[in-house]
Amino acid sequence: MSTTPSDLAASPADAGFHAGELAVQRKAGVRGEAARLARMLEPVTLSRGIAGFLAERTFLVVTGRSASGQLWTSPLTGPPGFLEVRSPAELAVHATPPAGDPLHAMPAGQKVGLTAVEFAARRRVRINGLLTDSGDGLVVEVEQAFGNCPQYIQQRLLAPDDDGADPAGGVRHGTELEPADVALIRAADTFLLGTVNPERGADASHRGGAPGFVRVDDDGLWWPDYPGNNLFNSLGNLAVDPEAALLFFDFPSGRTLQLSGTAETNWAAAPHPGDTGRMVRFTPRRLVAGHLLPAHEVAFRPYPHNPPLTDE
Template sequence: MFHEGELSVQERAGVRFEAARLSGMLAPGGLSRGAGGWLAERTLAALTGRDRGGRLWVSALTGPPGFLAGLGQTLRVAAVPAPGDPLHDLPAGQRVGLIAIDFATRRRMRVNGTLTGVLTGVLTVDVAEAFGNCPQYIHPRRLMSATTPGGGVPGTFTVAEALTADGEATIRGADTFFLGTTHPDRGADASHRGGPRGFLRAGEGGLWWPDYPGNNMFNSLGNLATDPSAALLVPDFATGRTLQLSGTAAVEWTEPGTGAPDEVTGRRVRFHPAAVVTGEHPALVAAADAPDPRGVRR
């Protein structure tokens, strides 16, 4: 069932009927054998959760095939955010969201639930819901293989209160980022956002991006309608550097086609960062012979 925030955004967007046909995807349930098998082949996931101070973040989790192992109500993640990452010491007992993605085949799966265990190098999630998303806006690329749980040798993480010029350059060159949102009852969620390079804009003290047409469920925008907490993970696939931002976000409604050329839905999301962390993840470097994505895959 959709929650009140999702329903309100669907209503304003005029897609309540279309979305209702997909409501069964959000029914409580675990991981089937097929879903567990697909997850076991992945080497990258993004995790949304709160640090010990209660701030929302999205962190990259990488490892060799098999580091994600799930069946039924349990997902075991044989990786934890690296030392220096804002979620390195995340507390158990909280609701988390995870998205696993395969850029090569343009497939993704979201898994939401409760983080029940945090042991040395292992996270355990009690799965509440798991569902796939369509391949829209996923740019095909082949990541360098992860060699050890956690993504190889941990990089250096630097904390700042505001975006630097280098951070803004990373944002303007990005064609992919991961968005973390949360709902007071349903908990955290991690989603993927993709577009042409430059679709994520920086300026005027924050960031913003157009909301492209999608599956009409509005999980992320619905969460923002109930709780403005938001987080971004922006990877640079050329260098393996990452930009993590935590702050607040809100949906802005305009007339379709009146803003930038790609604002075709009349919806944009404006994000105001309150904390910034830059890091390094060698496993996020794309292979040199990977396809060079141009434009938006629809």
């Protein structure tokens, strides 16, 4: 979706949103609703409430660029306390992507996007900022931090793996989806979407639905864009930069599939009942498949209001 001069016309209510977000909000007809939430995107400090939430989390995803420049989204896990708020503007992550993960040894000095998820309580916090250190852990100078709604988060409990297995041992790097990769995608009820804006940096966003909501065909992947908070952070980024990174899980086994490629938003002329009329099509360019989630699912309950699947 391209922007036009009218799309880029700013008003006082536009503060906090970039041109891509504004263009999508206007096309979707939700500019007024989004404007009321604009303060969420202002530079903020890590509040006491967010710090308390992060202190108990054991699961995080990070979107950033590898040493070779590709955009990827990777999982990180650790015991409670592995996410440490050192100051109102600094977060330390006491974990790094392991060998075999495309973000292993990711370079500092870049903008990254983080999302911490508590699946059991269906809560999540998104953090965007500058990666200032990536040695023994990740240190992020926080520029944005805000909570998201619980929509489409499946409730699950994850238990850490203690078998000492080397996650890099079975990692496969490639460019073509294999049958097992397609099966994982088609069975998925959750994935993480990484996008980037040339000025604002990277973002990591949760996506969920009934198993099968992500489709695979000869042209790549696509999924319906379900109703959300109307901020359109991800689709706004895609409106100005098509780079995208997807992270899929098989939670019972810890198997992961990471995809790096491009994505675009398609707008249908006549949406299905209850649908938004928007879908996102993703073209994979590179992939990493392995068991890079050192945890497994021990309990599960689907989100009770997952939209029904359509035939198209």
